[in-house]
Amino acid sequence: MLKIKNIWVKYGAIAAVRDLSMTIGQGDFVTVLGSNGAGKSSTINAISGRVRKEKEKSLEFFPILKEKLHEKARSLSGGQQQMVAIARGLMACPEILMFDEPSLGLSPIIRQQLAQKIREIHQEGTTIILVEQNARLGLMIASYGYVLENGELSMQGRTDDLMRDENVKKAYLGV
Ligand SMILES: Nc1ncnc2c1ncn2[C@@H]1O[C@H](COP(=O)(O)OP(=O)(O)OP(=O)(O)O)[C@@H](O)[C@H]1O
Ligand SMILES: [Mg+2]
Numbered sequence: 001m002l003k004i005k006n007i008w009v010k011y012g013a014i015a016a017v018r019d020l021s022m023t024i025g026q027g028d029f030v031t032v033l034g035s036n037g038a039g040k041s042s043t044i045n046a047i048s049g050r051v052r053k054e055k056e057k058s059l060e061f062f063p064i065l066k067e068k069l070h071e072k073a074r075s076l077s078g079g080q081q082q083m084v085a086i087a088r089g090l091m092a093c094p095e096i097l098m099f100d101e102p103s104l105g106l107s108p109i110i111r112q113q114l115a116q117k118i119r120e121i122h123q124e125g126t127t128i129i130l131v132e133q134n135a136r137l138g139l140m141i142a143s144y145g146y147v148l149e150n151g152e153l154s155m156q157g158r159t160d161d162l163m164r165d166e167n168v169k170k171a172y173l174g175v
Helices: 040-061 063-068 078-090 108-123 135-141 159-164 166-173
Strands: 002-011 014-024 029-033 096-100 127-132 144-149 152-158
Touching: 002 040, 014 040, 014 144, 014 152, 029 040, 029 135, 040 063, 040 078, 040 096, 040 127, 063 078, 108 127, 108 135, 127 135, 135 159, 135 166, 144 159, 152 159, 159 166
Parallel strands: 029 127, 029 144, 096 127
Antiparallel strands: 002 014, 144 152
């Protein structure tokens, strides 16, 4: 479980993301939607920084693992394998993939193939955060959505609920 609590992202005096909180469970498929400049990229950059820090922290807990990081699990002793398992558990979200507008500039057909691929990766158990300006795509393949407006969370919910929401329809789906 990855709990992001009250994050702020500032560029000098400008706060691009204000007081944003998110909870991302193991195996979730979350989409982050919003218009140009809403703060989507700033948000996932902050999240990936957080995830990296967590990983570094859990490796520091068992220094031997740093040396063994690139060796195959087979070459680890039983105790070391156990440490790996514990370190994995300590990481907030060991297997998390983030995409920032992967569909940008792709043709409709390639976009569909990409969407299918991301779905498959998710079905194999990877946690996914997908940033999309193409709200239709994000809402179609993710199961939970966060909508950003001017650096603030304006709405969140299950994607099938968001898809039916009148405000979302008007602002992001063009219907
Ligand atoms: N390196 C930076 N320095 C200063 N301001 C920045 C920087 N990066 C982003 N911003 C500003 O922060 C705000 C949010 O930008 P961000 O890139 O997070 O938006 P976004 O939702 O990803 O937009 P887009 O859909 O266009 O990619 C914008 O007003 C942008 O101008
Ligand atoms: Mg962006």
